[in-house]
Amino acid sequence: MAKTVLITGASSGIGEGMAKEFAKRGYNLALAARRKESLDQLAIEMTQRYPGQRVETIKLDVTDVAAVQETIPALANLFGVLDIVVANAGVGGGGTIGSDKFDEDASIIQTNILGAMATIDAAVKLFKKQNSGQIVGIASVAAFRGLPGASVYCASKAAVATYMDALQLELHQTPINVTCLYPGYIDTPINNKMKSRPFLIDVGKGSRILVDLIERKVKTSTVPVYPWNVVGRLLKVIPQSLLAGRV
Numbered sequence: 001m002a003k004t005v006l007i008t009g010a011s012s013g014i015g016e017g018m019a020k021e022f023a024k025r026g027y028n029l030a031l032a033a034r035r036k037e038s039l040d041q042l043a044i045e046m047t048q049r050y051p052g053q054r055v056e057t058i059k060l061d062v063t064d065v066a067a068v069q070e071t072i073p074a075l076a077n078l079f080g081v082l083d084i085v086v087a088n089a090g091v092g093g094g095g096t097i098g099s100d101k102f103d104e105d106a107s108i109i110q111t112n113i114l115g116a117m118a119t120i121d122a123a124v125k126l127f128k129k130q131n132s133g134q135i136v137g138i139a140s141v142a143a144f145r146g147l148p149g150a151s152v153y154c155a156s157k158a159a160v161a162t163y164m165d166a167l168q169l170e171l172h173q174t175p176i177n178v179t180c181l182y183p184g185y186i187d188t189p190i191n192n193k194m195k196s197r198p199f200l201i202d203v204g205k206g207s208r209i210l211v212d213l214i215e216r217k218v219k220t221s222t223v224p225v226y227p228w229n230v231v232g233r234l235l236k237v238i239p240q241s242l243l244a245g246r247v
């Protein structure tokens with residue numbers, strides 16, 4: 001029987017790319033985001049290309065914790081079971097600390113931390129009931145070090161990574177798999193105005209690697225694995241003098 005994957009933030013970028021890749025590999029799709037029209041467009045495309053697979057779309061703002069808690073079990077009822085939940089929805093932006101941009105910072109915290117944790121919490125509750133499932137957190141190589149001009153984004157991704165670490169310990173040797181992925185730069189609207197995007201890969205390649213890693217049920221990995229597995233380690237130890245002031 002075809003497996004079902006729920007992806008939050010499936011209206012754009014990596015979420016949309018992973019939806020296409022999972023569909024290509026035979027999965028049913030539950031697609032969530034705020035922009036329902038974009039999800040519906042993607043659903044039409046996927047249903048035409050893969051008529052035997054089921055695609056459902058749902059308008060969901062992950063910062064609405066009550067809505068997340070209702071939506072995940074409701075989607076599981078609709079499909080019978082959810083096999084994989086990818087907590088992918090996220091936003092970038094923010095400024096330097098103390099630059100009068102805290103409203104934007106607060107909204108990053110709401111989406112990337114509260115929204116991700118609400119999704120993961122609701123999915124784990126469902127998976128405990130199902131006694132099966134795989135939860136995927138999307139952190140970032142930004143989790144490895146607080147970088148100037150990206151403090152809140154880096155901190156939000158470090159929070160997701162730490163939360164997923166704890167979850168792996170909580171669910172150790174249970175039928176529920178926990179995967180935390182750390183993408184480097186993948187070409188999407190979240191970063192396409194940045195001046196520097198080292199080791200950039202396109203969204204098709206990024207999504208293939210992400211889905212490969214998810215299907216292999218890895219516990220953690222950078223995306224792509226190389227060079228970010230090496231650069232990520234270096235980032236943690238590079239002297240402040242080499243990183244400071246690069247805003």
Ligand SMILES: NC(=O)c1ccc[n+]([C@@H]2O[C@H](COP(=O)([O-])OP(=O)(O)OC[C@H]3O[C@@H](n4cnc5c(N)ncnc54)[C@H](OP(=O)(O)O)[C@@H]3O)[C@@H](O)[C@H]2O)c1
Nearest residue numbers: 009011012013014034035061062089090140185186188190
């Ligand atoms: N691209 C990269 O290089 C990169 C690297 C590391 C990590 N990541 C992470 O990958 C994830 C996807 O980013 P992306 O690069 O694909 O960016 P993107 O193209 O801007 O996509 C972000 C997605 O998140 C959704 N979203 C934002 N706020 C939401 C909310 N409150 N509720 C529900 N959905 C929401 C957006 O949909 P709506 O606006 O329709 O709601 C959109 O589908 C993020 O968590 C990001 O931090 C990306």
